[in-house]
Amino acid sequence: MSEHALPTVKPADDPAFQLPHSLAGLQLPLLGGGIIALLIGVVLAFMVSDDPMPRFGFSAYLTAYLYGLTIVLGCLFFVLIQHLVRAGWSVVVRRVAECMMILIVPMAVLFLPILFSLFFDGKLFVWTDPNFAAEHGLNDEMWSMKKVFLNGPFFAVRAVIYFVIWIGLAVFYWRGSVRQDETGERAATDRMQAFSGPAVILFALSVSFAAFDWGMSLAPMWFSTMFGVYIFAGSVLAAHCAITLVTYILQRNGAIKDEVTVEHYHDLGKYIFGFIVFWAYISFSQYLLIWYANIPEETEWFFSRQQGAFGYLSLGLVFFHWMIPFLGTLSRHVRRKPGLMAFWAGYILVMHFVDIYWIVMPEARHLEYGVIPTMGGPLGILASLLCTVGMIALVTGLLLRVAGGNRIVPVRDPRLLESIAFENI
């Protein structure tokens, strides 16, 4: 529109579109270190799993897994929504999201330990324990109806369906985008936009059900129809933070310096700010309804999280997952400073771990009422952290591997110029 200082698109083979060497070298250390940390973390977590917490080992792995998975899925959603609304501004950062999105393929492999846990009665999901209903005096009729949904084979089938949907979507959008790097055909963009509507519907349904299966069913008697949206909110927030942080690190190492400008950080910052509020809105709505209705089978989930150490964690989420970053990213001046936004992105990514930990770990205890869930002492906390750190290193290593083999910007996207020239104000 404005005719002055017309930005130019660099040629497709410009080194600015390649993964910087300084980062490519980190690939093997990250992969190796990640696997080792993850293994040590899981082993330590299984050592914690003595009597009061028989599910600690698998739960610590599930925490780490859900942490990685939610970020990867959030990036898939980011790509889908950019195509759905035909966004121009986001083209320069979309490939970063695409590189993380395609990691859903290794995430499917990493899901195997969770499927493996089904062979041990009640060692992750208590409903796999055949004696669970009898031991807890549950109503047989209700429990048999729950078992229609919550049984090993159906659970596995559903997991396969989710991964088929996610891998299908990720591969379709990945291939379309990467092929366009070579051909530059406009039709690829049109095709990806055309499928984005149904894709978002499939994504919403599969993520909701996956959240019910892998998060909510840890407490099989508890239910919240909002739980899927709750996981989604945290997932999309973390994905925007991950995109911001990765883009910032890429720029610091010399790549896409002229393409990604303060305007893109500003927009990513708006999304981060918006999803901080959305996460708080959804999690408070979930809490308010359960708190107000005050039905024992619903309040039990929150009640057990208001005891002991998890009580402080619950309050901590209110202040550190919402209030502090809300005020921190409220100002436009903050969102227009890439360094500050990278800081807040990293901060939220830490808080996202706390959120997932808060969802999963309290269920690692015995399901006896009145038993206050604990964090498993210093060893338990160390094991949980080590698992997640290992998962982050592993995913980052894989990300570098994917990014190293491809360009880090969709170089022949028809909207690339629009994205580079994008201005907010």
Place this chain on the structure above:
Amino acid sequence: MSETKTETTVHGMMAEFTSVDSLLTACRRIRDAGYTRTDAFTPFPVHGIDKALGIKPTALPWIVLIAGMCGTSIALMMQIWMNGIDYKYIISGKPFISLPAFIPVAFELTILLASFGAFFGMWALNGLPKFSNPIFTDPRFDRATDDRFFLYIDAKDERYDSVGVRSLLADTGSDYINEVVEDESPKDVPKPIYLIWGLSIAASLVPLICILTMRVTNSSSPRFHIFYDMDFSPSKDAQQVTSLFVDNRAMRADVPGTVARGQLEDSLDVLTGIDIDALTASNPPRVERLVRAYLQDDKDAQAAEDAEAASAETPAADATAEADATAESGDKADADAAPADDAETPAAAEPSVMDTTPWLKANPLDIDAELMANGQKNFQIYCSVCHGMNGRGNGLVNRRAQEKMFDTWVPPSSLIQDTLYSDKYPDGKLFSTISKGIRKMPGYASQIRVKDRWAIVAYVRALQKSQKASLSDVPQAKKTAVEKAVAVAKAELKRQAEAAEKSAAEQSEEKQGGEQDAQQK
């Protein structure tokens, strides 16, 4: 033409540009030349024009932030005031001040006031509402909404100088530069506007006139009910009949165990005057019955409890009644009461034989001046008619009964007797007696509130103490005043006694004198 221009007020200088780039270049030139009171008009938003013009960041975000925070705090304070202080109403068993329930309203009010802050703040910062701007006087300015870009320098700018500005703008490549002058078009409101205003005002009066007419005139047609079932609610009034219930009564009894608002704030100890913990150890069935009677509104249990209380009272009561019978009312009774109390002592020394109830030994309320004043007020309203203002049992009712010599009259007890002091007659028992009555005295539970009954207990204790007080009980600060008053009273008594003696002597002298006179006569 030029003459008229010099006479009119000059508001500033305006320059027209044909492209964004030329406008931006001009903006930068003007900014670098040091002009600050400038403005640009474009058909569409131009990125970076704030910077090119050197416009300072707006204060609007701060206004919005402050307005939003005001919204949050107003909403929280409003709800805390309404639900927690002014009109306490139990809603689904939640505390009166429960933050989660307040958050939605706080959230909405934050949004509302922040929006108001943004909307009206924008108005205020832009000087709106403004119906005209002098820049509209130039007909070429109309193209600012179409395909032309305008730059404006206000005459109020410190550096403004008509010639200098004109040459500067010409230098930036503008092909049309014009001075913005005061709008000289007539300021009178067009005639038709007055007509429209007049008609509008007249039309707005029509409904009012209709209503006023209907208020002062009669009509044979029935009243029009806009909301029929609000005027004629299907709900029932007290004492009406209904077909909904088998007994055809519209009024329903409370569900057993219903507690009225403001009731049952006190523990069972306070309600009964009995130490329930101790009673649970000694007599669990009675505790059960007390719970049913006091907390579950069980009529049978209440009757049984009253009977129990009466039977527990009777033996002791007989003894007390004897003492009361011997105790004459009034000041004279004091002397007589003392031996009667002595006679009673063996019975009173072992009250446990008669009364095994573990009464509360002390008043459960915090005793302060306010409570004592309350106790005094209630004592004088309810008790003093029989027991007398000083508690010696010679109230107005008693005096009349004595005067008329009613043989069914049982004189009220003097409250100033050793058997009724707290060592022998615990506070809890006194409370129970006030609540349930004793002998001819009816129970006052239905008339006096629990707290007021306890206040009376405290006041009776004070009365008792006052009647057996020595000077050492008086606080040091007031001791001298009391001693002075005693001295004055003694002196007065002495003077009166002397006067009486004197007058008696005089009288007898007179009498003797008179007799002598009479004898003389």
